[in-house]
Amino acid sequence: MSRDALAQSLRRLSIRLLELNAWCDRDRQLIEEGEFRTRPDASWFKISPGEPWPAIETPVEIQFETVIPKNWAGSLVHGRFQLGGEALLFMNGRPMGGLNSLHQEYPLLSEAKGGETLRFQAQVVPHGLFGTPVPQPRLDLACILVPEEDARALYRDLATALDAAGYLARKSRVALAEALLGAIHRAFRETILPRNDTEEYLARIAVVSENQPADDFYGNEERPGSLWERWKFRSPSGSLTTQQRSRLREVRTAFAAELAQLRDRFPPEGQAWLTGHAHLDLAWLWPLEETRRKARRTFYSVVGLMERYPELRFNQSSAQVYAWIEHDDPALFREIQGLVRNGQWDIVGGMWVEPDGNLPCGESWVRQLLFGQRYFQSRFAQGATVAWLPDSFGFNGNLPQLLLSAGIPNFFTHKLTWNERNPFPYDLYWWEGIDGSRVLAHSFSNPDNGYNARLTALELGETWRRFRGKAHHDATLLAFGYGDGGGGPTEEMLERFRRFRDFPGMPNLRMDRVVEYYKTIAAQSLPVWVGEKYLEYHRATFTTQGKVKLLHRQLEHALVEAESAAVLAALQRQMAYPEAPFRRLWEILLLNEFHDILPGSSIHTVYETAHRQLAAALDECSSIRDRAISSGKGNQEPESAKDLEGLIWNLQMDDRPLLAEIAADPQEPTRRIIAGEKEVVTQQLEGGRLLIWADEVLVPGLGALPLRSVPGEPGAMLSGIQTDSTDLETEKLRIRVNGDGTLASLFDKDCGREVLAGRGNQLWLFTDIPRQFDAWDIDASYAEEGIELCCDTAPECIETGPLRGAIRVRHRHEQIEITQDYRLSRGSGFLEIRTRVRWHGRRQFLRALFPLEIRTHETWAETAFGAVARSNHRNTPWDEARFEMPMHRWADVSEPNYGVSLLNIGKYGYNVNGSVLGISLLRSPIYPDPYADEGDHEFVYGIYPHRGTWRNGTVQAARRLHSPLRFAAGRDDAKVQSSLFRLHGDTVELAALKKAEDSEDILLRFYEPHGNRARTTIEMAVRVRNAWLVTILEQSAQPLAVEDERRIELSFRPFQVISLKLEIAR
Template sequence: YGPIGSILLTGHAHIDLAWLWPVAETRRKVRRTFSSVLHLMDRFEDFTFNQSSAQAYAWLEEDDPDLLERVTQRVREGRWEPVGGSWVEPDSQVTGAEAYVRQLFYGQRFFERQFGIRNTTAWLPDVFGFSGGIPQLFLGAGISKFFTIKVTWSEHNAFPYDLFWWEGLDGSKVLSHTFDNPGAGYNGNITPLDTYGTWKNFRGKRLHDQTLLSFGWGDGGGGPSQDMLENYARIKDYPVLPQLQMGKVEDFFANLPTEGVPTFTGELYLELHRGTLTTQGLVKKLNRESEHRLAEAEAFSALASLEGASYPHAVLDRNWQSLLLNQFHDILPGSSINEVYQDTHRELRAVVATAISIRDTAITTLSGGGEGGTAVANPSLHPRPLTAILPPGAATEAFGGVSQPVADGTLIHAPGVTIGGFGLVSATDTGEVPEGTGVRASSAADGTILENAVLRVTIGADGTIHDVWDKAENRAALSDRGNQLWAYVDRPRAWDAWDIDETYENAGFEITAVDGIEVIEEGPLRASVRVSRTWRSSRFVQTYRLLSESTRLDVETEIDWHERLMLIRAVFPTSVHAHEATCETIFGVQRRPTHRNTSWERSRFEVSAHRFVDLSEPDYGVALLNDGKYGYSIEGATIGVSLVRGPLHPDPFADEGGHHFTYSLFPHRGDWVEGGVVREAQALNALLVPIAVGGEARNRDGFVHGSGVELGFGALKRAHDRTGVVLRVYEPHGIRGESVLTFDRTVQSATRVNLLEEDTDAEVTVDGPSVTLNVRPFEVISLLLEL
């Protein structure tokens, strides 16, 4: 009997950049593993090996440049294959849109500089699910193929394909392959169990006569062993077993068929590891802050550079790469040991601080500098009403309008004063609060009331939201008490930090005890009610805040957490009847059913969302916004958000201590598009920035104004390796049409570029200060502008 089937083998060392060891140990693992692989290459002439993650090679460049040179020589020979095209193998649910772009941007740039190659295949074997926004980004970075393993780990519903087109939100497709090794998965061995089992499980064999199998000790590195390579010689042509061939990942994918291949559309949801959307909440909050602050620092620095200021390319690059490292798929998801997070907290706090310093320096330059006044900058693409808290000591005596002392400074809030996209205004005259507007807090028989011209909120004696009455629409936003805090026994069958079991709701109870309710701000610009609770050894302080003329009710939350194996969630029963919820994801939204008719839907009891989840009828909706939470449930009309967990393994101190974040209830007219949910979520996450400047600080109109199809903001930065600035925008609502961007100066030229900042042949129309674009649903557009 001859061999049956065919497998292309690729040597592999899955090196988790942190997990059960800190990053410092990973750097040593890289050197040991790479040295071992090179030694085996000297002995086994047909042995080929792949290794992902530009970060690993960048460490080697610092730690052992001679070893990197030996690796580079093997790359030239075609026996060592840098794969993946990304800085690390990143989490692909929590990582933000622009940060995912930078994973590919910095990864591809490093591989091209060091090895002279561009990857066309994404290598992400161990990532816990994938946003539907990712295929478009792969293609934009020159990556047209995709490999993963984790989709085969789902608990209930087997993923239907192992050779397929993966279609993203915008219609982009990448050719994808996975294998199901009954041995050790992506850390395979060259034994009949692994080789025969992988071929037997390959469902795409009617489409293609070969599957892939990676082999080598992994997770902690190590890679292929002498025994594995000796086994290869013994069984590569063994009767009945699949024929084995060493080769390169890129070559394997280049030979895959493209016709007759099935398509899977949307997110690749993993029916496992749902707890990683919540575990290590501080890391997720710092990740969100880092993403927004870096984008702000780049944008204002780019604008300042147009007026002659230097642009801090090197500092921004270093801080982006620090963030990207901490988005590795065992760091950001919360599945590493305590020592890892001691490093991560320090590093991400440094990123935030550095980004704020760069941003504020640029804003000061744009405003004219000096002392004695205050300017307020808008770090968003869209116009924003003036709302800002000026720090203590700011020059408030210059205001001609109304201000309100608050705990952390002076609040100015003037919905009638608008700041254009990336514009500045001098905070000297906010106007008066018109009669009939403003906001107040008062006590009533049915609870404590927060009320402005458009919303009336009742906080009950139990600290929950008993009613949200929308005056403009003459309807209630909730069907029952909102912001119920529920505690659940959280003892997953396995994988403490990773998992939430689907039966968790069977062991839950509401936290009803209240220590106190007090009005802490009475208006006229903002009214606030604080609710304090003690539960077991933990303390919860939540402050409900309502601004004048706003329908957004903020719930500022501080938790001092000291529980283990418990999960805390906030629950909001809305008054909206909708069959689908809208959840923000990478450069778009994922629509998910609100029912659990099938096993696929029942398995999605905890799902990811970035800055908002929305339930809308055609003429009315309710969104739940956040500034650092990612785990949600949506069933019927009820939205739940996971706030904090307390797993024991691998970090027995996970989430221990203080947490500070905000989530917001946002009722709105119309559906989520008409209601401006994307803009409101951006406003919650990117507050207007007050800066002390000269008393005669000049106002600056917005840098850009949009019309036509609305666009969302990705990035504004100086281009790398060429002149001009790069503006990245995207269509956030799923609408097709024409969009016009009008700048505050003449546009000399505008060129569509890809995510690597290289010219494409897509058309752009320039007319004076305006650029006209034809956009398709959820399209990401990068423009190189000469201004």
């Protein structure tokens, strides 16, 4: 058969299939009237099918009732509903499932008695699955029906086979395609359908042709309702005869026999392990509160399907979703617990949400896993063993280590198949992290619907064909079910599974829990991917929605600081550790790390909520921290400095030089300020702040230094920092500012070296219209259309004194105003660029560029608990694809003996091309938030030159930038004034100091930041009874030796994370 002949045969049979579908309902009864109200305390309005809603609110309630006809006794009864949006349907008080464009029909009664009254209630939102508003929602359809079960079964048999034949024909597997078409043709030839009643026939054809199910594969544009006359036909009233039903069963039997013969001639090829899911985005094109409704709708639908299809296995990640269900619908939650126990419902993920894979810091990842796994263990007596992250936009290189420590040896994603230039080389492999840890990783490539498969022949066949891991394993995973907006699997998908699972020439299908798939893999011979998994797509997610990114970074640091302060206060018996508030605050942060919130790809309403939540959490964290470090005399700074007394706190592990800001009234009498036993140098700042500094005075790590004022003339005087309108100089750095606002020079006096190879801090504004995914993407060609911004006024000196100087430059372009202060401080080697932007206009992209006098072939950037090296050239397609990269607090380019780090607070996107280092500052896309980042912004970035490579102080400088010294007014001798914990030996970083989860013990977490092997000793000012190495879940304790109850030795692999639990003698 020629290709054209095959196509014609497929077309002809698809029309026959449409005709058969017209007889899939035996009888139907419309519900003629219902009631509508906008809220529980509102009045009910009458509403009939075809009528618009009386009002548009979110959500609304619709109710209606009907009586089962007497002649339906003994019949299976279904309901079909189109209510004007997404809905949760109840019948006689029992939840049935979610209603949407893809889930419209539910079984109501397995055997009607006749005469029963069915009462329906629905909570409806006037939006589609993907948040699209329904402009004029109507009650389109509400009916009950008796399905024609034999016709439905044959329809599904033939639809599945026709789908397979079409796919096989397109893949030039002509012999099998022809054989299937022949079998289908013979089945139709033997099928008897009533065509002798014109009105009944037209009525049925009209109904089915105007309401094509979303799962059909071949439609028919020749619809009677599309004609000039606008034909309207009466409702169907007839049904098949007993003889016709019997014939349908005979045809099914004969067709099954033909398929069995074809299986002998064309055995199944390959294997796919199926898992149902709904990939419910916690926020995206809808707000968080709608997700809670989506979750209930989806989960009730799944529970109902499992009752009818016990073979269904459904996976769901995200402890946050389960926590919502536990709160909102305890009965549904108990049902899910039972389904988990019997193995039908699969717990995956192990995290609080499915977070962005690049932007959260290491401690955020720990808490994602800690909160997620411990929730699953406490509610379901099991944790996840597969990290399920199908849709996150790339993955940091330290994730394997953290997954293994959380008891998760397996990893799944689909997103890497989205690479726009270089196909990711593996789909079954070991993923080795930057510390050497490995997890077993898998992905699949479904070319049609990605991780939301419908189980069509194309999806099944092509997913197997594209599976490169078949050289090592005989099966691929495939997830199915409508997702992103929820919904999940459908009855049609499960009927396809039953027919396709052993189909001629197609992959064998198996349904099971996801972890069972991983257990079957012989992993010894698999290839290895080392380091980060960079997604060649969605690069703008490092920059879009800068406000939420800044709040996120600030809250990450504030939480860790507040926990440390609370532990120190608790050890001194000054304050009870606020465990419940910390849990609530961490949950706010973790929720907002979801992979469509933190990356900037959600609607405006989502960010209104995120800004409010994160800002409130930041304020509460600061309050807890200040209460912890304050004395019993109160936690407020004094109104004046004449009786200044208090403590300067260092909430980091290492001792650090005294350079801090405190409150001080410039109108108060002259006074001397003493830190410890040494007088400090001061400089009055704007806003009632005082900058203090003392040479060779260190504030102890995790400790405090007393501060007091005494009357008299200050004795500690220094010459001022050299400052004028264009030049600024300290003992370490000297800068010169051009008239256009850029840096003419940045000179490192310690090293006698010019840092810049051209004008530094060039501000460029680019036209930013990617070819698709407005909020997500930056096109590689973005730099072809941009302008450099220049000052509209001359630079001016705005701050001068013995401790700090600053030069201000201003830029204006149309409605954009940018004010930048170049700041240098005594004792600091960091050039701070404090930036305020009034950001107006759309589809623009702001970047700052620094040409550097550095010759190197790689750049390093901070990632979660470590750092990652990348090329800074464009030699290969892989290099070219990394034209925008993620960082955390710093990025660096270095020669062996000298380098330059770019530090920032709240920015994540950067690039390096040769010796030009750039940072991405702001974007203004219009979809899905038309007003993304519109308004005022304040942020900090700057340049940190250094001897050697980034390992020589960059991590410490970036940490100190985010965590300044804190002043607590009042004096209390009981307060700790020296370090409770000290480190001796090689450099490691403190990640967390907190109370242990299940005891009064103390948990310290460290990581090796430089990629070195390290040995260090932790020395404690408190006595330690016992110490254990624990996982990040604070489990699997391994005892450690404690010398003299005060010292513990630790050894680290490169980038290793170690969690240490201490029992303190009290």
